[in-house]
Amino acid sequence: MRITGVTTYLMQAGARPDLMRAKGADADFRGSRNWLFLEIETDAGVTGVGECSGWPRVVETAVQDLSHVLIGQDPARIDRLWAQCYRAIMGHGLTGTVGSGALSGIEMALWDIKGKVLGQPVWQLLGGAIRDRIPCYGHAHTEDEARWLQGLGYTALKTPFTGIVDLDRVARLRDAVGPELDIAVDAHGPSWMTPSDAILVGRELEAFDLLFYEDPVSPENLDMLARVRDAVAVPLAAGERVGTLHGCRPHIERDLVDVIQPDTGRAGGITQMRKIAAMAEAHGIMLAPHSGSLGPVAEFAALHVMATVPNALLLERIEDDWPGRYEVVTPVLKIEGGALALPMAPGLGVELVHEAIARFPAIRNVASGPPDDGKAYVPGTAEEAVHVQTRRSRARSLRP
Numbered sequence: 001m002r003i004t005g006v007t008t009y010l011m012q013a014g015a016r017p018d019l020m021r022a023k024g025a026d027a028d029f030r031g032s033r034n035w036l037f038l039e040i041e042t043d044a045g046v047t048g049v050g051e052c053s054g055w056p057r058v059v060e061t062a063v064q065d066l067s068h069v070l071i072g073q074d075p076a077r078i079d080r081l082w083a084q085c086y087r088a089i090m091g092h093g094l095t096g097t098v099g100s101g102a103l104s105g106i107e108m109a110l111w112d113i114k115g116k117v118l119g120q121p122v123w124q125l126l127g128g129a130i131r132d133r134i135p136c137y138g139h140a141h142t143e144d145e146a147r148w149l150q151g152l153g154y155t156a157l158k159t160p161f162t163g164i165v166d167l168d169r170v171a172r173l174r175d176a177v178g179p180e181l182d183i184a185v186d187a188h189g190p191s192w193m194t195p196s197d198a199i200l201v202g203r204e205l206e207a208f209d210l211l212f213y214e215d216p217v218s219p220e221n222l223d224m225l226a227r228v229r230d231a232v233a234v235p236l237a238a239g240e241r242v243g244t245l246h247g248c249r250p251h252i253e254r255d256l257v258d259v260i261q262p263d264t265g266r267a268g269g270i271t272q273m274r275k276i277a278a279m280a281e282a283h284g285i286m287l288a289p290h291s292g293s294l295g296p297v298a299e300f301a302a303l304h305v306m307a308t309v310p311n312a313l314l315l316e317r318i319e320d321d322w323p324g325r326y327e328v329v330t331p332v333l334k335i336e337g338g339a340l341a342l343p344m345a346p347g348l349g350v351e352l353v354h355e356a357i358a359r360f361p362a363i364r365n366v367a368s369g370p371p372d373d374g375k376a377y378v379p380g381t382a383e384e385a386v387h388v389q390t391r392r393s394r395a396r397s398l399r400p
């Protein structure tokens, strides 16, 4: 069998940026971003599907460049093809998450082909399932959202902020869901968050018995994360913005996190995810793949990984981000009892719905800020003002 072609599908997910501020815009639309899917075609009529993140429009070009490495080759030789693609991007400086984003979707699609040819779900080829259901955590900003997730059976939720953590919100969520549900806080590592401020916030968070405190500082300087780790008695999570085993190595090797969060669309592929998980396992670190901006194909891929690694914690899942999530692939994953069941079909178990994807052409490559809902990056709010405020103002924002 030989690879005959690679086709990319770049689409707009979430609210269209030109409509975001329109009166009456669908309240279910939150944010806007590109999703990039790809298909690898073969001369045997078997097609593999994958998904890439890491700046989708740029990654699309990378995938198209790498198609010249793939066409004519045997799709069964996954690790060899991955290494050939990796070598091909060396000359471009490896390109970080763009390069590993391209590798992710390509490698995922090769596994899909292998599973379809062998008539087995990918998890079966990775050593078999350790677990049949993958527990997930959802996102909640309000008590109503938290109770809704709880009603769906979720046992864990995460509430997102941008550096400044509203401790009252965390307290309200805890009151709303009771003591049994796990709560995580994502600070999104804004560039203006100093380690000392992140420590101040982290110490306040110790009272809430959190599942984890995610990206307390920006990811560019891991020494800052080390300062937070040394000063705060809350489990830390990070890793969504780096690619491959090499990107996650310092987080794990230095024991900077309790939870490593590779993004399935830019970690470098299924095997890279498993290598990251294995390295983390040796450090007592759990795996909780990032999915915040990803589409549904990567979610399927994450299930196959999480079924087969012992230290899988939870999969991130944004349950209600955009109705189109449930239109562009088949079948659709459905949460039951706070978990997703393993796909049983050969390969990844998911196919693109091309007509639906075509209805959402890519418009903008970089997501807009959210509408004026007070969540993040809004001019004139405390979130924005901390960029320029002196210590007294910052302290008031951080500790209201």
Ligand SMILES: [Mg+2]
Pocket: 186, 188, 214, 215, 240, 290, 292
């Ligand atoms: Mg995050």
